[in-house]
Amino acid sequence: MVEQPREHILACLSSAPSNAKIIRTAATMAQAFHCTFTALFVQTPSYEGASQSDRDRLRENAALARSLGAVVETVVGDDVSYQIAEYARLSGVTKIVIGRSAVTRKHPWSKPTLTEKLIAMAPNMDIHIIPDANADGSYRPRGSRAKVDMVTLMKDWTGSLVILSLASVVAWAFSKVGFTEANIIAIYLLAVLLTSMATSSRSSYVLSAVGSVVVFNFFFTSPRFSLRVYEHGAPMTFLIMIVAALIVGTLTDRLKSQVRQSTRAAYRTNLLFETNRMLQKAATEEEIFQVAQTQLHKLSDRELTVRPGMAADGKPNSTVYLIKTSAKIYGSVVMEGSEALEAFENSVLLSILGECALALENMRNAKEKEEAKLLAENEKLRANLLRSISHDLRTPLTAISGNAGMLLSEGDNLSPDTRNRMYSDISDDAAWLSNLVENLLAVTRIEEGRMKLNTQPQLVEEIVSEALQHISRKISEHSLTVVHRNELLLAKCDARLIVQVLINLVDNAIKYTPAASHITVETWQEQGFAVISVGDDGPGISDVEKERVFQMFYTGSNPIADSRRSLGLGLSLCKTIITAHGGEITVSDNVPSGTVFTFTIPSGEVEVHE
Secondary structure, eight states: OOOOOOOEEEEEEOSOTTHHHHHHHHHHHHHHHTOEEEEEEEEOGGGGGOOHHHHHHHHHHHHHHHHTTOEEEEEEOSOHHHHHHHHHHHHTOOEEEEEOOSOOOSSTTSOOOHHHHHHHHOTTSEEEEEOOTTOOSOOOOOOSSOOOOHHHHHHHHHHHHHHHHHHHHHHHHHHHHTOOHHHHHHHHHHHHHHHHHHOSOHHHHHHHHHHHHHHHHHHHSSSTTSSOOOSTTHHHHHHHHHHHHHHHHHHHHHHHHHHHHHHHHHHHHHHHHHHHHHHHHOOSHHHHHHHHHHHHHHHOOSOEEEEESOOSOOOTTEEEEEEEOSSOEEEEEEEEOSSOOOHHHHHHHHHHHHHHHHHHHHHHHHHHHHHHHHHHHHHHHHHHHHHHHHHHHHHHHHHHHHHHHHHHHHGGGSOHHHHHHHHHHHHHHHHHHHHHHHHHHHHHHHHTTOOOOOOEEEEHHHHHHHHHHTSOGGGGGSEEEEEESSTTOEEEEOHHHHHHHHHHHHHHHHHTSOTTOEEEEEEEEETTEEEEEEEEOSSOOOHHHHTTTTSTTOOOSOOOTTSOOOOSOHHHHHHHHHHHTTOOEEEEEOSSSSEEEEEEEEBOOOOOOO
């Protein structure tokens, strides 16, 4: 079954008083259809001269649209109907909501209204025209061009007069040389063109056009130095000249407006591209907020503050913008000044805030995924630990309980050899449990930083001897050799912990090698360190496992001779203890077969007190 395309409603945004009704109607439709809602404003060149009341009303209408769930967008162009139709086509809009135009066609040859042009440009789209009884047609956007202050106006007029004067000088020179009136007319048309390019007010090139006709009539037509015209057809020439001059000025002015719009579009694209690139490099949320602050300062010279979360309050003459997605608010921007931003600036600002909100959302999602992954790994380690402990405790506890029960109930009937063997089994299992618990407690204390090393000069031979006294009785099934290369070898260490290291290493050698294997404990001194190694001639450890044997809870793949599983704590504890002493522990192959664990601890010196 083919899924039907989702509805997308577009409301046309303007500064008209009746536009609020259009926005509310579109919002109601979007809510009924459960679809996307967009409010579109088309910024034309005439908006540059819009009155403050029109700007404030447009700002209020845009705020109303956002509060009703709309995404406010701004496009720039001369033809409003074309921009609406093109945006609707590219954005997948299915319905357009627009108000009834206050301007009607008085004659068949009159210019088509906005609604008529939009229907013609988007014939396959649903267009809903909203009537408004309160819209009496009296509203018109005031100011078709940007307002020019008197100082700028005087400069423009002065510039127009200067250009006209220079053109007259050139025209006089050309007339002396013998150029025709058509060439001289071209000089004045060029002057109008230059005036419209060099000035910012329409009155400047209008003044230039009228002045060109007057000057041309006064200096270069018969009778000269008079505004009277005797030649047949001369008035029509002047009329054509002034119309041509006005057309040239108007086209140049429109071209300047298009250039400004293109420049703004390029600036917006570059600013957003730069923002996106900076956000990709940001590693923390603070850096993302700093990017927002930097880019917004480039957009507007107003004082602004970017902060995480909602702004507590703003100054009376300030505006608050939110850095948010559809589901969450991440920060806010407090911008000083009560005057509303231009539509172009407001559009770029919202785009920057949207990019920053998306970057913050992605960063927090990545952080949450990392935390979830870490939590899952911790839970996995915890589960492995509990499973291993429960398995390891069950076997010796069962043996202890069974032997103890047998001794209590049938002790008098058992032979002395049987009783001694059962006593020995209980002792060995209890010792094994004691060693397991000691390893667990030692790992906990060291990982939490609660274990303090009591380092003193110790005789290495005595440390080895004490460790071998705690070794399992199964050592009798192996051949054990102890070699001390140096007599009276001293090490500065915590003897209790180093004994624990040796017990773990020798126990591993017993556990992972078959009966009758050879185990060698060797000590020597090397470059200020006491070196102790435990080697065996068992099956050995693969290169892959060598890289992981010191990881906590790693048990490898070797079978265990006594049917007990290993928690994978022994070698991890050994590495932690040796590292705490400032030494190093390594694993290597024994030639021709087997494994050698070697660790170093700092050498010690005996202090002689006289």
